[in-house]
Amino acid sequence: MKSIVSFFKKIRDVNNKSTDRRNKKELISSKLAVNLNRIKEIFVYPKNQDFKIRKISIKSISRVGVILYLNGMVDSKKVEEHIINPLQEEPCNDEKLTNIDLINKVINVSIADEIDTFQEIKKKILDGRTVLLVDGSRKAIYMDTVGFSYRNVEKPTAETVVKGPKESFSESTQVNRSLIRKQLRNEKLITEIMSVGESSPLDISIMYIDDIASPDLVKKIKKRVQDIKADVVQNIAILEQHLEERPYSLVPTVLYTERPDRVAAFLQEGHVVLVDNSPAALVLPVTFWSFFQTAEDMYQRWAYGNFIRLIRLLALLTTLLAPAAYIAMTNFHENLLPTDLLLAITATRENVPFPVIIEVLLMEISFELIREAGIRIPNTIGPTIGIVGALLIGQAAVDANVISPIIVIIIALNGLSSFAIPNTSLNYMIRIMKFIFSFSAYLFGYLGISISLTVTLSYLASIKSFDVPFLSPLSPYYPSSGDTIIRPPVWKQWLRPLNIYPQDKQRKEKVEGDDSND
Amino acid sequence: MIKESDGKIGIREFVSIIVFSIILKVADMTPNLLFKEGMTATWMMPLIMGGYILLPLLILLSLLNRYKSKGLIELIYSITGKYVGFIISFVLTIISLLGTAVNLRDQVDILNTLFFPKTPIIVLLIIITISCYLIAKRGLEALGRTCWLLLPIIIASFILLVALALGEVNLEYIYPIWGPGLSQLFKSSLLHISIFGELFLMTTFYPFVRDDKKYYRGTFYSLFIIITGMVLSFLLYITVFDYPTIQKVAFPFQSLSLYVSIGYFIANVENLFLLFWFIGAIMRFSIYLYVTAAIFAYTIKIEEFELLLFPISLVIISLALIPENSIVAMRIFREDYILKFTWSIFIFLPVFLWVVDRLKGRADDEIY
Incomplete structure (x- = not known):
């Protein structure tokens, strides 16, 4: 029993110690050897081969110093040329020079400053900076020498446009x-x-x-x-x-x-x-509109931009509702279909052994499968997935009477539409919700779809992102440029959307103009 | 001034809520009730009712304006005191509760007859109440926003319906123009005034509307939209179906939507109307549920009334199960019990409150 108690006590002590150490600020001493030992302890030197300690004698102040950095995080050429060389070579022989003078007069790096705790030293080195410790000084100098390797600026991969800038962020x-x-x-x-x-x-x-x-x-x-x-x-x-x-x-x-x-x-x-x-x-x-809109809507002319937005709205609704509507119509509301269409559907479903919901789920899941496989598959064998998918979903399944051809149309349309939803998060949301909608349509037909739709809408209307209502400025209404489902011409967008609570409400003075074409 | 969302609703959301709570009555069995009384002149009844409720509504609004930041129930309490106030508020709760239950039953009967003949009524009741509960639970803000989002769609689909039905219209069907005669028309309008009762009940949310000056305007906007919608749809029913055939048509709105088509190829536009009618109905009952819970909560003075939504949903389901069939629900419960009893309350309650307030002394400094 005692041992258990002491065990927990130990754990507590260790925890306290570690949090103490995190919070406590350790100041640098004036002795270089002491400082160096502490830093070696922090960076597990000499076990850690990437941590570099370079001793130099600083000519300008005739003292010894140490340069510390992490290999691979810094641009070593920069360290050599702009830090080591000037420090070692520039004779000044003025012992009164301080660290600040070193920064001002000797080191040729654009960003440099003084720091005085070990925590800061650790942070700066981890960020890819070079730290200089000078013997006899209670302060260290850090210099900006970041030299990570990263990709060049490339084209965006998920948010492509036809018209407009084609740069995307990179890993820096x-x-x-x-x-x-x-x-x-x-x-x-x-x-x-x-x-x-x-x-x-x-x-x-x-x-x-x-x-x-x-x-x-x-x-x-x-x-x-x-x-x-x-x-x-x-x-x-x-x-x-x-x-x-x-x-x-x-x-x-x-x-x-x-x-x-x-x-x-x-x-x-x-x-x-x-x-x-x-x-x-x-x-x-x-807001919802940030997910629904793309950059290109603005770059294309008014009519074209709105056209693609409406197409996308249609795509969104199709993705969400197409399978559900099909299930509802064939299961509950046959009388609402035109007779010829109803006959066509029934004829193709005659040989199919499954109920509609199974058919839809089967196809939806295989389509999602193709989609996921398409992302994970190594590039070299990528094209195969298309062939396999087309064969599996299209011809073979219909020929085997497992599914009806009409469902292939619905799922294909649905899949195509889902690719038109611009944002990845919105895309996932709609794709997951289409299963909920399909299921509610299977239970209660149109009523089920209406219920899901209304509950979803009211949920969307109720949530907020950092105090901004998700469907604003449409609902609740806020003055804005009306850039939601469709957008006005660019010159009319003189007002910032007030649902973001901007300090300055206008982009420019309201333009007095008429809409006539002359 | 733009404010961050603070739990209050703006004028647009408020108007949408009122419109949703009343206008959809043209698509349930209310027209059947009215056509029995108003015959060919039924389309005038909404106008007459509008005239009737104008005065009580104005009185109520001016009282609310005087007692700032108080809703209907709080107003009743502060004017009539603890005991009388409780009785009046409790009666209002009962009216709201019964109204919700009977209207819900109406809706479910239509659904059951037209679309889900094999589904038991209780299942439909439960599924609709659950969805209304989920929506009402999101709160007044969400209700208002959703209604505001859906209002343009509902109005557009209504206009489409009117436009499509114009081909079937035979204007001569509206004669005789005075229907059963003016005096009869005025009398039966008065008796059915509680069709507009939600306008009164909705004043419970007076303190939740952001700008109380706009409350007046909002009320009249919504009154205008509702009356226009009702007059138009009753005109449409009578000119398409004729009197007395209209009395044999069990569900005028649904029949009308089946009647119309866009050309030969798109003969099934009712798909669209049905979807919107379902959506509208769900919103409507969510509002009813929320209002009922709010009135009850204020009556028994509970702060967190969203907790009451669930028990009230259960009560509504059980109440809605009482009528044996749709005829009993409509003719006996709705007409004889509720409508004929409640019209007087909506007319006399505001007057009564005003008189009591007057007697207590208008210049009383206690009022804040």
């Missing part, structure tokens, strides 16, 4: 931020950096336009980021799940986008954007 915060700033040259565009995660912190850049984004909103988002209690947050996709308000809901409340131009457009409306070393950025708060 620097690059991502520069891509955004390239699109949005605004002196009020602010980047704040916060770190998330306890054992290996992730730096997140919070970007917003200072005189547009609502201060309450920014505060709320920062608080939410701060409140994340996680050991490791690996990247922005995981962060998205930490940030959202309803983890079990089917409805996404944070937008994950890989297009810098979209991010710039959202920033101008007063949204807040989170960026890190991930090939995407998070936009919050969002």
